Amino acid sequence: MIASLSALIWRDVRQSYASGGTWLPVIFYLSAATLFPFAVGPDRDLLLQTGGGILWIAALLATLLPLDRLIQPDLDNGVHDQLIVRGLTDEFIALGRLISHWLAFGPPLLFAAFLASGLMGLEGNPLWTLLASLAIATPALAGLAVMIAALTAGLKGAGALGGLLLIPLAIPLLIFGAGSLSDQSGSALLFLGAVSLLLVAITPFAAGAALKAGRE
Amino acid sequence: MSAGPSSTLQEDIDNHLIADGLSCVRGDKMLFRDLNFVLKPGQAGLLTGPNGVGKSSLLRLIAGLLDAFSGRVNKPGSVALCDDRMALDEHRSLEQALSFWARLDGRTVQTTQEALSKAGIEHLSEVPIRYFSTGQRQRARLARIYQTDAKLWLLDEPANGLDTSSVELMGKILQAHLDDGGTILAASHIPLPIDFELSVRLAPLEQLESTI
Numbered sequence: 001m002i003a004s005l006s007a008l009i010w011r012d013v014r015q016s017y018a019s020g021g022t023w024l025p026v027i028f029y030l031s032a033a034t035l036f037p038f039a040v041g042p043d044r045d046l047l048l049q050t051g052g053g054i055l056w057i058a059a060l061l062a063t064l065l066p067l068d069r070l071i072q073p074d075l076d077n078g079v080h081d082q083l084i085v086r087g088l089t090d091e092f093i094a095l096g097r098l099i100s101h102w103l104a105f106g107p108p109l110l111f112a113a114f115l116a117s118g119l120m121g122l123e124g125n126p127l128w129t130l131l132a133s134l135a136i137a138t139p140a141l142a143g144l145a146v147m148i149a150a151l152t153a154g155l156k157g158a159g160a161l162g163g164l165l166l167i168p169l170a171i172p173l174l175i176f177g178a179g180s181l182s183d184q185s186g187s188a189l190l191f192l193g194a195v196s197l198l199l200v201a202i203t204p205f206a207a208g209a210a211l212k213a214g215r216e
Numbered sequence: 217m218s219a220g221p222s223s224t225l226q227e228d229i230d231n232h233l234i235a236d237g238l239s240c241v242r243g244d245k246m247l248f249r250d251l252n253f254v255l256k257p258g259q260a261g262l263l264t265g266p267n268g269v270g271k272s273s274l275l276r277l278i279a280g281l282l283d284a285f286s287g288r289v290n291k292p293g294s295v296a297l298c299d300d301r302m303a304l305d306e307h308r309s310l311e312q313a314l315s316f317w318a319r320l321d322g323r324t325v326q327t328t329q330e331a332l333s334k335a336g337i338e339h340l341s342e343v344p345i346r347y348f349s350t351g352q353r354q355r356a357r358l359a360r361i362y363q364t365d366a367k368l369w370l371l372d373e374p375a376n377g378l379d380t381s382s383v384e385l386m387g388k389i390l391q392a393h394l395d396d397g398g399t400i401l402a403a404s405h406i407p408l409p410i411d412f413e414l415s416v417r418l419a420p421l422e423q424l425e426s427t428i
Binding site for chain 1: 276279280281282283294295296297299301302303304305306307316317319320321322
């Protein structure tokens with residue numbers, strides 16, 4: 001079981017980095033962060049106040065970029081069916097996809113957030129809070145991406161539908177994540193952790209059920 | 217001696233492929249009803265019937281990809297399915313793409329090499345799958361199922377796009393699997409050069425009802 005999981009994860013991660021798809025969210029993220037100071041002006045106080053929130057919204061939007069590459073290709077070329085024939089369950093495959101997607105999405109996004117916060121003039125405590133909140137949230141964002149990709153697999157206009165599905169599901173993450181930037185007590189980060197754990201825990205089951213239903 | 221599921225001891229029929237009263241419904245349509253057959257180790261079965269009659273669905277049902285509407289299937293150990301999709305990563309080389317499945321099945325690198333030489337595509341092992349022709353893709357698919365240790369091979373139109381010599385080569389591989397105690401169930405419009413002990417002809421159900 002563990003050997004199958006690591007073989008699956010290794011294939012997906014290798015593929016993400018080799019195809020360059022991993023850097024697309026990073027470039028998008030940095031572009032958004034670059035555009036923002038042009039739009040609101042180079043007022044340092046204003047950037048410090050709003051920069052963290054903007055970087056959080058950019059992280060949510062970056063989540064949408066890889067949706068069409070997560071599940072659909074494996075369904076189209078029969079890899080998913082071959083895994084099922086080998087006795088692996090849909091939930092197990094979704095779990096592997098969650099881990100591999102996080103490995104290809106989380107660390108590069110954190111790196112990009114680190115660079116982008118320089119453009120917003122974030123430093124010291126606000127910077128570390130932002131990075132901590134994103135680090136806690138990226139597993140949940142990866143989970144949301146896998147769930148939405150599984151739900152919309154095979155549909156026309158899956159990309160647009162994916163955006164609509166993500167917005168309501170990501171609101172708790174955004175509230176506690178962006179809220180943690182102005183919260184001194186640290187409880188927003190704890191709530192963010194709780195929401196993140198919940199989303200990660202339901203991802204294999206929700207995505208697995210969607211994959212199973214799609215096979216009928 | 218005819219071996220029905222009830223007339224033989226349990227341990228003897230565990231390695232048989234048995235379809236027991238199988239029915240399949242896709243969408244609102246019943247594709248086949250109350251299908252019964254038995255394949256013993258070393259035997260091959262041929263599925264025939266017009267397009268859309270449910271041959272692929274029957275193979276997917278036996279592979280465990282679809283749920284039967286009624287009835288049950290007994291499978292002799294693990295299953296290898298060869299359908300119209302490659303299940304090999306297009307941008308990776310043939311050897312790398314095959315060794316992903318070998319690793320997943322707990323097979324060795326030698327198995328992949330052997331499968332490549334049996335399918336006659338050793339010289340393509342470094343070529344990315346996306347450059348393959350139709351016939352080369354069929355051979356790669358064959359190599360993919362050859363390197364599993366599955367007892368039951370389910371083949372969906374395995375000879376499509378193959379030239380005569382390739383069909384002969386495939387016949388040799390299939391015959392070796394049968395001699396090895398394996399079981400084959402194939403749906404094919406092109407005659408395959410192996411002996412089939414069993415032929416299952418699926419007919420459209422409406423037609424069946426009107427003739428009875």
